[in-house]
Amino acid sequence: MxxxxxxxxxxxxxxxxxxxxxxxxxxxxxxxxxxxxxxxxxxxxxxxxxxxxxxxxxxxxxxxxxxxxxxxxxxxxxxxxxxxxxxxxxxxxxxxxAPTPLPAVRRVVFVCTHNSARSQLAAALWRRSGPTPAASAGTTPATRVHPRAVAVADRHGLELDPRQTAHVGDVVTADDLVIAVCDNAHEELTGPSAPDLHWSVPDPVRSDTDAAFDAAYADIAGRIDRLAPAVTPGGHHV
Missing domain, CATH: 1.10.10.10 (Winged helix-like DNA-binding domain superfamily/Winged helix DNA-binding domain)
Incomplete structure (x- = not known):
């Protein structure tokens, strides 16, 4: 970006x-x-x-x-x-x-530490309502998506593949809009994978309750509603 x-x-x-x-x-x-x-x-x-x-x-x-x-x-x-x-x-x-529109965006990539909750929910939400394609990744990806993240996605009509996690290095490209949805990813990532935007969403896994995951979902959904109108599609990502 x-x-x-x-x-x-x-x-x-x-x-x-x-x-x-x-x-x-x-x-x-x-x-x-x-x-x-x-x-x-x-x-x-x-x-x-x-x-x-x-x-x-x-x-x-x-x-x-x-x-x-x-x-x-x-x-x-x-x-x-x-x-x-x-x-x-x-x-x-x-x-x-309205805030200044962003330069043309081909794809949005949401990043957190384990790619097991926040980034997965963000990408699923963006795919449903955002103007461009979306992906997600983690700095230290887990082997699976957290079951509570899958459950909150189900409650809101989103689809998450519980086996699909990925590493930042395998996903992010130079023309992506990279959004860190956790503090650790924002502070750790540098170089080509450095986030363009940072959303300080509390980690729901720390509490590991339905309420915490619902709160993370609501936080991310509100941020996506505010960001989407500022994003101008820049063609198809290849």
Whole structure:
């Protein structure tokens, strides 16, 4: 994975990040956020916004000016009464709130220590809903997938092969997006296999309870839901 490109796109002075900061700053006032909420549903004249929100006209004018400067609002002239204007939301401006998309990804590889629980669940979840292929591996792979990981996968309609574990060196390639789902793998791996992202998911095997495995599943599922929209497919992995 091109970690240099990732760093350049997400640097704190990158143009996209600065634009996002302006949008966040504009929405940092409750009144301005309320205006945007109303305009998500329909257009409105400044006076109509003031009446609906209980704001004086001078304050509405100030908030509208800030939102326009951030690129969130557009003003149009009424086709009926030309003295009247309407404000409309610029929907694509809200897209600025999303994190910077990752460079094109061919495959996601989830890595943990034994490739027996967290990485297996992550890969299975990604295969069900992610935009690219997925694999999993371990730094010291076990001989089998943990039975509780198989059980939690079954409960959520995922398929895990209890005999299929693999070593990082046999799986990871240079164009993979590598995600360490445990602290040990994140801290141990260097060179071509070094993780691009780190998810500090507690090891459920330490507790070895259904509750611990359910918690790990929920943690990973939530992280995948947040990551998947930021991943742009980069073709088929070979």
């Amino acid at each position: 091109n970690t240099e490109a990732m760093a350049a796109d997400s640097g704190w002075q990158s143009p996209r990040l600065l634009r996002r900061a302006r949008v966040h700053a504009a929405l940092g006032d409750p009144a301005r956020l309320a205006i945007v909420d109303l305009l998500c549903l329909g257009d409105a004249a400044p006076g109509e916004l003031g009446r609906r929100l209980g704001l004086p006209s001078n304050l509405v004018a100030h908030h509208v000016k800030v939102l326009q400067s951030a690129g969130l609002l557009r003003r149009t002239r009424s086709e009926g009464d030309r003295r009247r204007s309407y404000l409309r939301l610029v929907p694509e401006a809200l897209d600025q709130l």
